[in-house]
Amino acid sequence: MxxxxxxxxxxxxxxxxxxxxxxxxxxxxxxxxxxxxxxxxxxxxxxxxxxxxxxxxxxxxxxxxxxxxxxxxxxxxxxxxxxxxxxxxxxxxxxxxxxxxxxxxxxxxxxxxxxxxxxxxxxxxxxxxxxxxxxxxxxxxxxxxxxxxxxxxxxxxxxxxxxxxxxxxxxxxxxxxxxxxxxxxxxxxxxxxxxxxxxxxxxxxxxxxxxxxxxxxxxxxxxxxxxxxxxxxxxxxxxxVSPSDILMLPDYKMAGNVSSDGIAHLTYIERRTGAVEEITINLRVSDDLGDATRLPSCGPLTIDFRAWDLDREAFEAIKPELSQSNIGIRDYRNQIKDHAGLALFRDGFRVQPFGERGYDWLNLDLRRVNSPSLRLSNNQVSGFIFLTADLNPGLRDRSHREGLIDTPEYEDLKQVSLQILAEMESRRYKFRKRLGSGRERRSPGSGLFEKFDLSGLEALAASRKADKELVAAITETAKEVRAATSDLQEILLQFAKSATLSTLVDMVLHEGRTGLMDVDNGVRKLNIVRQRLDTFDLPEVERRIGDSLDSLGNGRALVGSLFDRLSPLAGRKRGRPQKVQLSSLTNPVSQIFAAELARQYTTLSVEVDDATVSVEPIEFQHILINLVSNAMYWVRQRPDSKRKISIRAGRDDGGSIVIYVNDSGPGVPEDKKDLIFDAYVSTREGGMGLGLSIVHTIAVEYYGGAVSVDDDGALPGANFRVVLKKRVS
Structure with a gap:
């Protein structure tokens, strides 16, 4: 051995x-x-x-x-x-x-x-x-x-x-x-x-x-x-080696410091107008559930973000200040793109590959797809984020010396950077609106479809009865325009429905899977009975089959309830306004969001007049769904116990329908109240900027009404007021 x-x-x-x-x-x-x-x-x-x-x-x-x-x-x-x-x-x-x-x-x-x-x-x-x-x-x-x-x-x-x-x-x-x-x-x-x-x-x-x-x-x-x-x-x-002088001439600049407790003191500079604005932001970051209630853990930062417009108007404005007098717009754009990207500097030296051309670590290009009017692409921004090894120990290099390890601190750094960039983007958008180079939102009361109203031309033609051929041509043309306008309204409604339904996808998936789990559980129990039928006596078989049917019934009830709640949104065509009780329009909406509201500990109260109104139900519910969905996002920035949303609806003294959706979130900043109803403009990170635009379109274009953000809500956050005037009596 x-x-x-x-x-x-x-x-x-x-x-x-x-x-x-x-x-x-x-x-x-x-x-x-x-x-x-x-x-x-x-x-x-x-x-x-x-x-x-x-x-x-x-x-x-x-x-x-x-x-x-x-x-x-x-x-x-x-x-x-x-x-x-x-x-x-x-x-x-x-x-x-x-x-x-x-x-x-x-x-x-x-x-x-x-x-x-x-x-x-x-x-x-x-x-x-x-x-x-x-x-x-x-x-x-x-x-x-x-x-x-x-x-x-x-x-x-x-x-x-x-x-x-x-x-x-x-x-x-x-x-x-x-x-x-x-x-x-x-x-x-x-x-x-x-x-x-x-x-x-x-x-x-x-x-x-x-x-x-x-x-x-x-x-x-x-x-x-x-x-x-x-x-x-x-x-x-x-x-x-020295950087291009274009970097010293940004159209927009946001620079300043972020303290370890998330307070950002920033200065915004607009080169073409000379505007300078001092800004203070209390930054908060989201946890895995999306609740933005936590202080950032990335540590103190110094930030300098610079951005450019790449159109000819911007080029002509900057050209006299460039040292290269013969530079063309293509070279101008290429120089900006060559230096584009958000760079990280640790103790005065750049961390690779942050700031390299094409390294879009904040996914700015993908983010811009959702909101092209508002967001900047990666090739329009040159940014500098300064940190230190001593004060930012959670931001650590990968072993191959390129990039940072995916730590919670790194994720917080991304959120902080995007929030500050968003502040610059919203100010840039307002400047471009004033300049007229961006797509401007239609003002309330001057809707898109009013421009297709040919009644004035028809009246003028009718006064010229001698020219019967002209009168007939104008009358026929007006008829065709009205038909085309109706078709366009139908197309826009289908678009609005698709966009609205997209806000419900997460809820449908979650509740649908829950129902299927009950069904799967029932099927599993029946299979056990089938496989062991010879070993069970009759009472045991009956008991097990009963349990299986209960599981199948629960699953069917859950999925059926989900379909019932979504069915009001399934109309294929825009119909005539219907006489309905206001409560019959608001109750399905509160039921649709019930499970999600419970998951995020949010209370929804509904107060509706006992009134009969004339509206198209689908359009009314699209307004509520988009406003409630928006409120649910923003109240998540508050602690669980302070998350509240209220819906109020009724008639005013003039007979119009008035809807209020009020929440306990952070509210709408004064400088953003005239932006949030623009299509593809969203102040929420990752938002598409369609929800509030759809509300505006339905209220203004279809009902000759208005949408506004009021200051006198019962809850301290945003208070949206929607007025529907036409066809509601």
């Missing part, structure tokens, strides 16, 4: 692990170079120079990254730089000067060079110190070696590079401080084309935001610049 033996072993990483960490976890050569620039930033450099030495072909050429930071001693190289995944930066979180929060924490950014070339030669010097040079052949890390079998020779000698009249003085010029580091990456792994360097330049332009002094806190303003040195044939890509 074998006796037990105990032994030990040790983990020995293969050398190719370094290749995995450096080459495969960094997505592109551009990102690799940015990682090296970030290392220079952590070394307190004020100037970084990236030099391209041709021919920039695979197996030849080189790329060098120079900085004037504090440099390293030979001892630091051996004990820190060569220590892969060193905890040094987690333990020492500020730069040597104490002025910068360091960007690197994982200790693997130095391996980025393995993505670019076959080997690297690093030379570094501290002020008044010796110069240290070491060479790394990245090809060794592809061989079948263990990591501790790879030797790196570290040579310490008298300075020759970082000295006056040395190579560093040629590259860095006046920024030479006789200290610094250069990483020379030789024998490139791939060809570098014109577009590759142009894309790198654009990425570097986005690294430091173009904000003038005083716009954000001074500690976020890093003294840091980057320069490119390129071959003569592409000299236009060389020189100091």
């Amino acid at each position: 074998l006796e037990s033996k105990e032994s030990s072993g040790s983990l020995r990483p293969k050398a190719r692990l370094v290749h995995t960490l450096g080459s495969e976890l960094i997505s592109s050569e551009d990102v690799a170079l940015v990682e090296l620039v970030k290392n220079a930033y952590d070394a307190d450099a004020t100037q970084v120079t990236i030099r391209f030495n041709g021919p920039l072909k695979s197996g030849t050429g080189s790329i060098e990254v120079w900085d004037n930071g504090h440099g390293m001693t030979a001892d630091t190289v051996r004990k820190v730089w060569l220590d892969i995944a060193t905890p040094y930066r987690k333990e020492v979180i500020t730069s040597e000067s104490g002025n910068r929060r360091v960007l690197g924490e994982k200790g693997i950014g130095r391996l980025a060079a393995s993505r670019i070339a076959e080997h690297s030669v690093i030379t570094t010097r501290r002020t008044d110190g010796t110069e240290t040079t070491f060479r790394i052949d990245w090809g060794q890390f592809h061989r079948d070696l263990y990591l501790d079998e790879i030797e790196v020779a570290v040579v310490e000698e008298q300075p020759k590079v970082f000295v006056s009249h040395g190579e560093a003085s040629v590259v860095q010029g006046e920024s030479l401080t006789e200290s610094g580091t250069v990483v020379k990456m030789e024998r490139l792994l791939r060809d570098w084309q014109y577009t590759d360097i142009a894309n790198l330049r654009l990425m570097l332009e986005r690294m430091i935001p173009p904000l003038p002094e005083g716009v954000i806190d001074s500690d976020l303003q890093a003294v840091f610049s980057v320069e490119l040195i390129v071959p003569d044939e592409i000299s236009e890509l060389g020189g100091s």
